[in-house]
Amino acid sequence: MAEYLIKNGHVFDPVQGIKGDKADVAIKDGKIVDKVGSSAKVIDAKGMTVMAGAVEIHSHIAGPKVNLGRIYRPEDKLFSCTPTHGMERMGGGASIPTTFKTGYEYAKMGYTTAMEAAMPPLFSRHVHEEIRDTPIIDEGAYPVLGNNWFVLEYLRNHEVENTAAYIAWLLKVTKGYAVKVVNPGGTEAWAWGLNCLSIHDPVPYFDITPAQIVRGLIEANEYLGLPHSMHIHPNDLGNPGCYQTTLDTLALAEGLKTHNKFGREQVMHLTHTQFHSYKGTNWADFESGAKEVTDYVNAHKNITIDTGNVTLDETTTMTADGPFEHHLTGLNHLKWANVDVELETAAGVVPYIYSPNISVCAIQWAIGLEIPLMMKDGMRCYITTDHPNAGPFTRYPRVFKWLMSTKAREAQINAFKHKDKVLSQTSIGSLDREITFYELAQMTRAGPAKSLGLSAICGGLKPGMEADVAVYNIDPDKPIANPDDIEKAFSRCAAVFKSGVQVVSNGEIVSNGHKRTLWVDVKTKENAQVKRDISEKFVKYYSVTQNNYEALGHHFVPNPFAIEVDATQV
């Protein structure tokens, strides 16, 4: 493999504590190395910023609900198609891009790893077919477990060991990466026309509460010692006053410690925190609860979060929180699609326009920025847009601009129709913190990689790690005259390397790389009861046989990268 030397760039690497020093980054055989030979190809990064490839911890980019969005929103592709050019195949879509466009757009912004945040286990084959067709970036997928009948039945009796054995089996057959929980119990309640809006609302028929599900799944996750923690979208998303349910959910992790060999420190990851940080009692007195939520997270080291920044775009919301999407279509009267996934989960899809002229949208924008600006530790707070729910991932450079420049934030606040309301209902106007390049590297690279248990592999530039490197055409030593320069630089990298292969040069795709599927292979003790329960459920309830369930072989996972976990000695 070719050797590269990225010379004289300003390097930001929280893994090694490098804060913008001029340094060279050497690449050999797909890894970062101390030095390379004189024949190495030199990339001149003088006056540029060098970081590890960025890591996306929560995004909806593959699978049935993403594709349902693509199918029922042809208008999303209107005027957003790019024809075949150079290495790139044709692509299209603004909020729900085609798989190829998804891979290209992430790579051009310097992202080299991305996690699909909600895989319905029954449709894991579809998820993996789309992952396979998304070039360049390494991807993993989180199977959703918070409304799964096996989990509900085991945890009703607090059978943590059986839950863990089931999770290990499920990760293996779906080639999954982590335990995802969406509106615990609420999505199952939705199948009965109901919802769970607090952590103590009982789930119909199953006689269990969201609190029991969350606590039990954390325990099962730590019993196995998985690379990532339980990853949660709590109950009561998106409603005024929901911050209280969020705090109740976070408190379920109180006193719980992690048990893993991957360097992960948290036991709970709270996703798209913006949607869960609302105070007020209705949409008229709606206000930010970012302070309450971040105060709690700042004080509790066993929790990590991501932001879910609203980007003020027309987008497509999609979630396994079925009842929420029904609620949303009642608010905006736009088209609604709903899917039930047998004994596992559900999903809903509704288009949404975050208009700068609507006060609620502008306040949501402000809350999304308050959260990272109020978080003390960049290693525990990661930038996401919950793509495509709060906005398309292609807007990350714009979110970075707002976070890195008070001037850019002020300009946006002044452009809001209800500026006074934004200032009175949030504290965005009084926050003068500007996220530094180093903090940005924590929030988009080292932090999410550590939370995912991948800190030995990616998110840093330490010799021995994967050679995932992004070079941005912006000089961190020079004062930024125009905040738009930040957005421009982070939109199109000067160079990107994925596992040592140059995939982007001057903002253009130059290689499709060797994309891998990350999954977690857990070895457990034989568990005859769980084995029998699984085969019984397939015979009695599933619409497919157990033999047709597994995502197996070259067609679905052509280039697997398994992370091994041994839980046989627990």
Add this chain to the structure above:
Amino acid sequence: MMETVTITMKNLPALYLEADNISPDVFAGKTAEQIAGLDVFEGNTTQTLGKYFEVTGKAGATAADTKIVVKGDVKKVKYLGFKMTAGEMLIEESADLYVGAWMKGGKITAKKNVAAFAGLAMKGGELNIEGDAGNYLGTAYRGDWRGMSGGKIHVKGNAGSDIGMYMKGGEIVIDGNIDVHPMTHAEGGRLVVKGNAKSKIGGQSLQGDIIIFGDIEVMMPGFKPVDTVELEIDGKKAKFSHFIGDMGERHKKKKGQVMYMNLYKKL
């Protein structure tokens, strides 16, 4: 000063041509040679306009100063007048899909027929069709909920089905007859049909006006008779039965009053 560009079909394409560059906005400020060099798409190949059309005359400095005359067989040419904001276009023969789609201003006159999706999501300007119009006249793009919101469409002949779907504003006048499903999901705007209408008139519509001079083959059960009114259309007064609907849908309140789709059927 108004200048005229004439484009005349000389080599018929084997496939359909996607000619979204044929508009006063794109032609403005260009010579005949430059216009002949503009891109058109035949299937998945990119070609030049000059391969199919003979281009004479020249464009004005701005779109408003540019008139385009389209001559010859354009039954396989799509997107004539796409996104135009000003100026004029005269289409002498029948054209394919998307005539005047996303049009914002100016005037298009089609001397013969136009196929489906003419005036799609139109925001302003005038679209006059002297022959017949196809289906989906003045509607929203597939999947979208934002249909025609301004401007005026006049069809001297008949129009097809699903016209004015998701209409929000502007006016469509049909001198002849129409097929099924006019003004489905409409949230505003006005449709006048001088001839006959078939069925499912204003199904799932929220707001707007539909005026039918001829017969309605089957009325929607979701429309409720309220009164008889006298309306003046094109300077002529006549009496109409007035219905409101679609009663199965949500209806907004404006100044304390519930807003409905009004359906007027000439007595």
